[in-house]
Amino acid sequence: MILKNFYLILGIHNKYYTYTYIYSFIILLLLIFNIAYYFINNNSINSINSINNINNIGFIIYKFNYLYSFIFLNLNYNKIIKYKYLENSNFNIILLISQIFILFIYITYLYTYYKLQIFDISSNLYINLLLNLSDLYGIYFYLNNIIFFILIFIKLLQDIYLLNNQLNNKIEHNNSKGLIRFFYNIVDLKYKVTYTISSFNNILNIFTLINLFSLGIIYHIYVELTYKQKIYFLVLTSYFIIVEMICLGIILLISKYRNEIFNKIYEPIFINNFIKKYDVNTFNDTYEIQLDINNIDINTITLYNILEENSTSIDWIILNITLNSKWVDFDLFGIKIHSINSINQIIIIITLFYKIIT
Secondary structure, three states: OHHHHHHHHHOOOOOOOOHHHHHHHHHHHHHHHHHHHHHHHOOOOOOOOHHHHHHHHHHHHHOHHHHHHHHHHHHHHHHHHHOOHHHOHHHHHHHHHHHHHHHHHHHHHHHHHHHOOOOOOOOOHHHHHHHHHHHHHHHHHHHHHHHHHHHHHHHHHHHHHHHHHHHHHHHHOOOOOOHHHHHHHHHHHHHHHHHHHHHHHHHHHHHHHHHHHHHHHHHHOHHHOOHHHHHHHHHHHHHHHHHHHHHHHHHHHHHHHHHHHHHHOOOHHHHHHHHOOOOHHHHHHHHOOOOOHHHOOHHHHHHHHHHHHHHHHHHHHHHHHHHHOOOOOOEEOOEEOOOHHHHHHHHHHHHHHHHHHO
16 A cells, blocks of 8 residues: 555556546656756857767667656556556565665765766756656656566566466376366466566667667767766666576566466376376276276266366366467567577677667
8 A cells, every 4th residue: 555655656657546647647747847958058168068968869869768657657657557466465565665665766866976977967956847847756766667567577477477387296206186276377377478478578678778878879979978877877788788687587487388388288297188088998097996887877988088188188188279379478679588599599680789889
């Protein structure tokens, strides 16, 4: 409840509170004002090193992270509530601690802002107040957006990892008990993967796009930056690389375990227990009893065989079709992320991007 109220204060609207739409719109204007102000005043004679005003463009474009994060959170916050992520105690605790940590980051940013003087500081007290306030909101949106992505996909990774381990144990011990329950768990898992990727995959995509573009522009003129601007650039670049490595690592692990689960339906334990035809002999072997076929109504045995064979076979066919049908995949710049080879392709594209602008 504390977090929900906190996000209301940030202007992340909840469909149950109509007044938040007006408040959110005001914050949206504040974030737009921040970017517009620096763009308009970037060529002012009062800017830092007026002959090198272009140095500020990359840092200004970087602020689009704040605007995008705010818009994305407002569009998807209700999904976070719907899927009950905030009801998870660990999820809640990490988010609460993160808000304190973000405040510390903002204070550090404020110190950097004035001491390193990345941008020209307005002499107007009210404008300075609006700029600082919008930066405070922006940093909270930006970092919360990334934290949500990491926590949501770690939760998905945890679900997939646990299911994969349980299946491994059943296969290793040839334990067929409860396979039908696993059938439903696997189908449910695919649903979770689908809605999670569909809803939150764009966090990483837009984060990567804005950072590559803004940091690329700064890198292009790196030699012209002041010493202080270089420090700020290195901090932003380090943050970008760390977040990318964490997110891509989580995605690769999810893809790995997802593929392993899919392959397990072809294990003998699945084949034997879902498709194997039952007759009187297999019934006797399985349950270690001897049925005298002469004393049993043959129609009863036949009906049992047909029902048992059809139900288990249909279950396996449905499972196979479900897992073979199109999954919603992680992608970055249209590249499906399945393995290290996918990461290599992304690195090549990034390298080409920097070669083009330099």
